[in-house]
Amino acid sequence: MANKLLLNYYDAVIYESDLSLLEYPTAWLNDATINFRLTRLQHNNNQHGDRSDGSVGKQSDLFLDPSVISYLMHQCDEEDEDFVDEVSNMHQAWDLSSTSHKRVFVPINDQFNASRTAFAKPGGGSHWSLLLWTITRNTSLSMPSCSFYHFDSSSGYNKTAALAVSQKLLKVLHCRSKSDLTNIDSINVNECKTPQQNNAYDCGVYLLGFAEALSSVKDDLTSESCKEKYEETVSSYAGGDEFAVKLRQQICDDIRTLSTCN
Template sequence: MEKVVVSFGDALLRSSDVALLDPPHWLNDNIIGFTFEFLSSSLPPLQAQQVSFLSPEVSQFIKCCGNEASDFLEPLDLPSKELVLIPVNDNTGPEAGGTHWSLLAYVRRYTVFLHYDSSPGTNAPHARLMAKNLDVLLGGKQNYREEDAPVQHNSYDCGMYVVCVAEALSEQHLHGHDSMFLRNITPQFVTQKRVKWKEIIKGLSCKSLSHNLQV
């Protein structure tokens, strides 16, 4: 069986998942799920109550199951969140897969869904469907808007742009910024983030191995 590199919260990464952080690979559900889990766990306590990072599995369920998702999502208490970050995939089925990632953000103070797509227009139908399904849970008063987003310059970095934009929006919420500027997310920045996430995973893996050796 393939080696497990790290287990973190609800996320589990194998060596083939971690290898996707090397260009020119697309990120899969497992890597994005891990990064969202890690970012969520890194939030200060107060912000952790205000911000929700949804996993790719949950977001795909929202898109595919429509109104049926409401009961399933109730324990997440999304109506109380100030910011909800949702990865969007162009896959039309319930299983993992697809060829393009983008990010949908619900911002409570503005009662709006903001869609950030590094390949503008590609995932708009999927994001709109997801927003429509979530709107029922959030009271049916939300607007939807396509936002200017950092644009990928290759065919494989869409998932990394999702991770980078989600992290930036979370940080801006933490510091109370109203304007969500994403100018720092350049192609070079995204490439560096691939390396950074590999370092984070390596650190967690070494820490876990050290703990197991001490037990």
Template sequence: MADDGEIVLNFNNSLIRKSDVKLLQGKHWINDIIIGFCFEYFEKEQFNHSADKLAFISPNVTQFILLANGEELAVQLAPLGLPDRQYVFLAINDNLSFDEAGGSHWSLLVYVRSKQEFQHYDPLNGSNKHIAKQLAYKLQPHVHAPMGRMKIIEMDGPQQKNGYDCGVFVIAMAEHLCREFCEHYSISINDMVTSESVVKKRQQLHDLIYQVAKEFAV
């Protein structure tokens, strides 16, 4: 019997096991580990040509932002250099507990400095709207967003048709937006990120993990 705890990939801060990879195969809700790896890969590999513009905050740090106080937050976020980034990406989970893993839905929050606004892409019709607003208010001083009226825009983004693909939608939407922001990609996000493309994205991510594991093998 295969050991689901076997390590498949150790990439920077991402440690992926077989049990994590299996979530990409079939009708499974993907976890923070897969999303965290994709965010790291975007920042350090795929879009490293725009590393001075982009910041990807890992899901576990996003959870910390939601629940931490101001002083703790400042210490945690200072090394990320968020005031110097044009675009800040965060994957939001509806779990509000420090002590227990869980949650049932992922969405994407992006700070766009040129528009001085937070954009929320929720693949399930604003299910995480309240949490996105909390997160934006916590982040405002740390990205040096203008004080005063907070701009949080619920975007007309791609919508999932089931209860388990939200995390893959978040990854696909973040990738598309990076292309749009940094590579002058002009095709609409709603045309590119669809239920059909997300099914293919699962296999692409599965293959990417093993490809990166091979490339970074010691």
């Protein structure tokens, strides 16, 4: 039976098989479903956020595609000749230099910590979590300051993968290889308290819930209370017996509505 294309939303493609993962209450979400919802959040933010210059859009927030992170982790090796060019292109595409504050929402898969040779195929892995990367530029400092906040609905499971991705993201920020950066191995990833899933399949739903909740936080990124604020936000939004069921249904309804308008 043909796997019908239902929706192409700003290059986030959804097929019938992807929608079925959301409809089935015990299905593990794949890259396509994760990317669709994050793309939806990206464009909702751009549409409704108000910038200081009075224009529409909140360009300080960026939601990344899982396949892009997979490419960064498994195909961009610093030993490669074109590594600096690759990360420089990402730096430009992600617009990392244009604002004083930026937040990057990064989906984390446990497979992202696998070696290049161990990487079998796209869409693998067994657990999702969310990494929030904040970048603050101060005109008095030559280098931007960064913080990483990790939200894992199965606490500790993706800790190593989140650290590995954070280290690679710094190379993108600075457009350099590891050998050119000092203290890249000593970066701190803040492991945040989050609601915990009580099954083996809702990790992707929790990731999306965390991302939606955190996208609403408008506080100063330099605040020392940021971690506490983020933890309070995700705790009040996600968790509970009906949280995952309701969010799955909401995303399903959204896809169906958009597909009829396509």
